[in-house]
Amino acid sequence: MSGQICYFDNNATTRVAPAVVEAMLPFLTEQWGNPSSLYGFGQDLNRPLEQARAKVAALINAELTEIIFTSCGTESINSVLRSAVAIRPGRRHIVATAVEHSATLKCCRFLETQGCSITYLPVNADGALDLALLEHSIRQDTALVSVMSANNETGLLFPVAEIAALCHEKGIPCHTDAVQMAGKLRLNVRALGVDFLSLSAHKLHAPKGIGALYVKSGTKYQPYLMGGGQETGRRGGTENVAGIVGFGRAAELALGNLEIQNTRVRALRDKLERQILSQIPGAVRNGPSEPRLPNSTNIAFDAIEAEGLLLLLDEAGICASSGSACAAGSLDPSHVLTAMGFGAARARGSIRFSLGIDSTEAEVDYVLKVLPGLLRKCNGSGQTT
Numbered sequence: 001m002s003g004q005i006c007y008f009d010n011n012a013t014t015r016v017a018p019a020v021v022e023a024m025l026p027f028l029t030e031q032w033g034n035p036s037s038l039y040g041f042g043q044d045l046n047r048p049l050e051q052a053r054a055k056v057a058a059l060i061n062a063e064l065t066e067i068i069f070t071s072c073g074t075e076s077i078n079s080v081l082r083s084a085v086a087i088r089p090g091r092r093h094i095v096a097t098a099v100e101h102s103a104t105l106k107c108c109r110f111l112e113t114q115g116c117s118i119t120y121l122p123v124n125a126d127g128a129l130d131l132a133l134l135e136h137s138i139r140q141d142t143a144l145v146s147v148m149s150a151n152n153e154t155g156l157l158f159p160v161a162e163i164a165a166l167c168h169e170k171g172i173p174c175h176t177d178a179v180q181m182a183g184k185l186r187l188n189v190r191a192l193g194v195d196f197l198s199l200s201a202h203k204l205h206a207p208k209g210i211g212a213l214y215v216k217s218g219t220k221y222q223p224y225l226m227g228g229g230q231e232t233g234r235r236g237g238t239e240n241v242a243g244i245v246g247f248g249r250a251a252e253l254a255l256g257n258l259e260i261q262n263t264r265v266r267a268l269r270d271k272l273e274r275q276i277l278s279q280i281p282g283a284v285r286n287g288p289s290e291p292r293l294p295n296s297t298n299i300a301f302d303a304i305e306a307e308g309l310l311l312l313l314d315e316a317g318i319c320a321s322s323g324s325a326c327a328a329g330s331l332d333p334s335h336v337l338t339a340m341g342f343g344a345a346r347a348r349g350s351i352r353f354s355l356g357i358d359s360t361e362a363e364v365d366y367v368l369k370v371l372p373g374l375l376r377k378c379n380g381s382g383q384t385t
């Protein structure tokens with residue numbers, strides 16, 4: 001591994017695929033016009049934009065007109081939450097889970113300061129929701145139910161189709177943050193029955209700064225960014241043409257790579273996890289093995305600080321993470337592991353390894369080889385708690 005990094009943090013971001021860079025390049029060099037212009041040099045960009053839209057739509061089995069390009073997953077999520085409480089004045093209540101990504105949680109907390117009320121559903125030790133409780137949390141004034149498809153820290157999956165059906169019985173729209181699910185497991189908005197779904201390109205081998213929001217045909221939606229009439233008036237701002245084209249190409253590749261995720265990546269993840277759990281005394285998995293993303297494992301190590309271990313892993317050229325990248329840097333224990341009922345010591349001693357289609361068996365073997373020594377070093381190096 002020398003001179004190279006062993007990248008096991010694909011839930012934080014992914015390498016831009018060479019084929020994606022190649023697809024984008026013409027739109028950063030020769031074809032740099034504005035698609036809203038009336039001359040051909042700009043107008044000609046509408047075709048590649050719509051082709052990319054069709055590819056992103058195909059990734060989730062949506063119609064072309066149901067895809068709005070945004071700048072990131074965070075924007076898509078914020079837009080849905082704000083739209084929900086804006087379009088029906090009497091409805092100012094949102095149901096979310098306690099384990100959502102900060103893009104949802106921080107926006108919910110802001111909406112609380114604006115007079116909205118939020119129910120944060122608890123999870124059990126397996127990270128699972130009580131669907132009866134979810135149903136009972138829906139009120140007369142509920143504007144939206146928002147539940148992630150897959151958790152970014154543990155990889156745990158939520159029963160989104162069942163949740164959407166519950167919402168619809170009560171006439172409430174349902175949103176899912178599918179940022180982690182996309183490109184790893186098949187996503188079908190028709191089968192899920194959701195009204196809104198958020199995607200981010202950089203989690204599936206396209207660049208950062210481009211996302212998408214699925215809005216089911218006929219669903220009321222209030223734009224978040226208002227400006228030019230781009231995205232049929234649903235998202236102002238001159239299109240990130242190269243980013244959109246890259247997202248389209250990545251979506252196309254992701255569909256073709258689902259099989260690899262579920263065979264090769266899953267087997268590598270399982271090997272890594274199995275050997276860590278069997279060879280390292282006191283190591284335990286956070287959450288059940290299924291239902292889970294094929295690429296992620298979250299492991300609690302006995303009597304260590306994850307921060308210290310991550311630094312040692314970094315010195316060894318290994319990229320992993322504690323909690324979510326977005327919350328990293330803070331010393332607070334993971335809100336996800338805390339919500340699952342684990343104490344601060346366990347939460348602070350937990351590491352997430354998230355593999356990807358570029359991961360190799362040699363990398364897994366390398367991590368397995370160096371980890372025991374790093375843990376010993378970690379244990380011996382003046383722990384703080």
Ligand SMILES: *Cc1c(COP(=O)(O)O)cnc(C)c1O
Binds near residue numbers: 151177201202209210
């Ligand atoms: C990364 C992530 C986001 C945010 O996406 P950005 O494009 O980085 O804004 C939202 N939700 C989940 C579950 C994520 O993992």
